[in-house]
Amino acid sequence: MERVKAINLTKNFGNRSLFGSVNFSFRAGEIIGISGKNGVGKTTFIKLLCGLIYSDSGQILINGIDARKNRTKWMEDVGTLLEGSRSLYWRLSALQNFIYFAGLKKIFGNEAKVRAEKLLQLFGLWDVRNEKVETFSFGMKQRLALACSVAHAPSIVLLDEPTSGLDTMSSQILENYIDVLSKENKTVLLASHDHEMIARISTSRLTIENGVINRVF
Amino acid sequence: MALLIVFFNIVWNEIKKEFFNTWSYRWQWFGEFVSLFAFFFFLNMLTQKTEAGVAYGIWFYSVLIIGDISGKVSLEMRSGTFEQVYLSSLPIPIIFLSKIIASIFRAFIIMITLLTLFWIFGCIQLSLLSYNIVYVLMIITPGLFGISLFIGGLTILLKDTGWLINIVNNGFLFLSGIFLPLDSFPYQLQRISLMIPTTQAINSLNEFSVNDFFMIMMLNLSYLGLGIFCFFLCEKKAKIKGILGHY
Numbered sequence A: 001m002e003r004v005k006a007i008n009l010t011k012n013f014g015n016r017s018l019f020g021s022v023n024f025s026f027r028a029g030e031i032i033g034i035s036g037k038n039g040v041g042k043t044t045f046i047k048l049l050c051g052l053i054y055s056d057s058g059q060i061l062i063n064g065i066d067a068r069k070n071r072t073k074w075m076e077d078v079g080t081l082l083e084g085s086r087s088l089y090w091r092l093s094a095l096q097n098f099i100y101f102a103g104l105k106k107i108f109g110n111e112a113k114v115r116a117e118k119l120l121q122l123f124g125l126w127d128v129r130n131e132k133v134e135t136f137s138f139g140m141k142q143r144l145a146l147a148c149s150v151a152h153a154p155s156i157v158l159l160d161e162p163t164s165g166l167d168t169m170s171s172q173i174l175e176n177y178i179d180v181l182s183k184e185n186k187t188v189l190l191a192s193h194d195h196e197m198i199a200r201i202s203t204s205r206l207t208i209e210n211g212v213i214n215r216v217f
Numbered sequence B: 001m002a003l004l005i006v007f008f009n010i011v012w013n014e015i016k017k018e019f020f021n022t023w024s025y026r027w028q029w030f031g032e033f034v035s036l037f038a039f040f041f042f043l044n045m046l047t048q049k050t051e052a053g054v055a056y057g058i059w060f061y062s063v064l065i066i067g068d069i070s071g072k073v074s075l076e077m078r079s080g081t082f083e084q085v086y087l088s089s090l091p092i093p094i095i096f097l098s099k100i101i102a103s104i105f106r107a108f109i110i111m112i113t114l115l116t117l118f119w120i121f122g123c124i125q126l127s128l129l130s131y132n133i134v135y136v137l138m139i140i141t142p143g144l145f146g147i148s149l150f151i152g153g154l155t156i157l158l159k160d161t162g163w164l165i166n167i168v169n170n171g172f173l174f175l176s177g178i179f180l181p182l183d184s185f186p187y188q189l190q191r192i193s194l195m196i197p198t199t200q201a202i203n204s205l206n207e208f209s210v211n212d213f214f215m216i217m218m219l220n221l222s223y224l225g226l227g228i229f230c231f232f233l234c235e236k237k238a239k240i241k242g243i244l245g246h247y
Helices: A042-050 A071-077 A094-104 A109-122 A138-149 A168-183 A195-201 B002-024 B026-047 B051-079 B092-120 B131-158 B162-175 B187-194 B197-206 B210-241
Strands: A004-013 A016-026 A031-035 A057-062 A078-081 A156-160 A187-191 A204-209 A212-216
Touching (some): A004 A042, A016 A042, A016 A057, A016 A212, A031 A042, A031 A168, A071 A078, A078 A138, A094 A109, A094 A138, A094 B002, A109 A138, A138 A168, A168 A187, A168 A195, B002 B026, B026 B092, B051 B131, B051 B197, B092 B131, B131 B162, B131 B197, B131 B210, B162 B187, B197 B210
Parallel strands (some): A031 A204, A078 A156, A156 A187
Antiparallel strands (some): A004 A016, A004 A057, A204 A212
16 A cells, blocks of 8 residues: 555646646655755645645545545654754753654653653764753754654654755764664655765655656656 | 543643743843833822722733734744644644643733732732632633634734734723723724723723623633634635745
8 A cells, every 4th residue: 555645636826836736656665755956846745745735636645544634644644854953942952842742743751751762862862852952053953853753653754855954974864764764664755955865765766847746766 | 531631741741831931031021021010010100090900910911812822823933843833643723722721821820920019019909809800811811812813823824913913902901991991982992992802801800790791701702713713714825825834
């Protein structure tokens, strides 16, 4: 069964057609790299899949269920990283941020603390967990935002420009994590301008041009 | 039961976040609090009107609530965390309800502190700080949140609604009968004034009847209903336009 399936998905902004009746599907364990020039709709594509933007017509199925008809299941199955460093409360500590965002994903109390320890250690942030986010570097914020967005262990992970502005070490941590996700049979979609990284880690590539989506295996 | 536990957890998380955030801006809050207190204290000395202390406290409470949702929406859109709310697997109304409860909690603490200071400095009488005030605040709170949600919804679409909040807050200050008695207003202005939740609250402190109770309750619930409808309509429009998290 497809993890993500879109049927006749259409999105226009005013007179500008971004996607004209597109169809695609992604399976478990796939890492799909999304590339395209600025403004072709990479972020819109990600936001359509995570429900932050509504399509004009068409249907998105997440694990076989019509996403718009079951929002709770949709959000449980999807973890999204958007503009990582801006997705956090800078005046709160890393741990406070994690606990808060885990709560928004119905993970509370001890379970949230256990997941915080696991993920913050994985992303190299456990030692600075009690420090305020405003003191973090861009890369640290990006890693923390990613930890928060996957706190609920979603089966589909959407990443918008995850390595933008990151140093080599942070990029490497992120790439390693994407590899872990793939081994756990999760579906990962990442939109990026970093063609080398896409070529290195993705199992297939998706290009967006003039409202048409092409898949390259 | 499970949903109730989730709800309590999410409310607790919001209260903690509210506390941490307020604490990190404590000097800004302290400054605003002192200036508001001083403003009223000297005003009270000039007018010698003891009821004005409670009326002013109620108005201040309404300011905190009315600006709350739009303030949070605007702040979270600017900081980039607003979209995260919409990536939650919890129902969006539950999240906003928890934010509202956390805000009421904070607003109550601030207002009670303010009123206690007024009482200590002799600006208000103890009898006016009876259960009546809590009772009245509870009745008008849904209406204030209705207005807050209405402006919050517009903030999602228009992004900056500070001008509207200023108009509403100043309108409430001058039309609620805090400084001038209602019967000194022209007839049409009196009618408008009676539609304002704070006016009803201030009137009820002096004379309260069961009829008033139902009328105020209906008025406030209507504001709440309208506010919820407007907020979710604006949210849907923002999702279609693709501007939910934009600022």
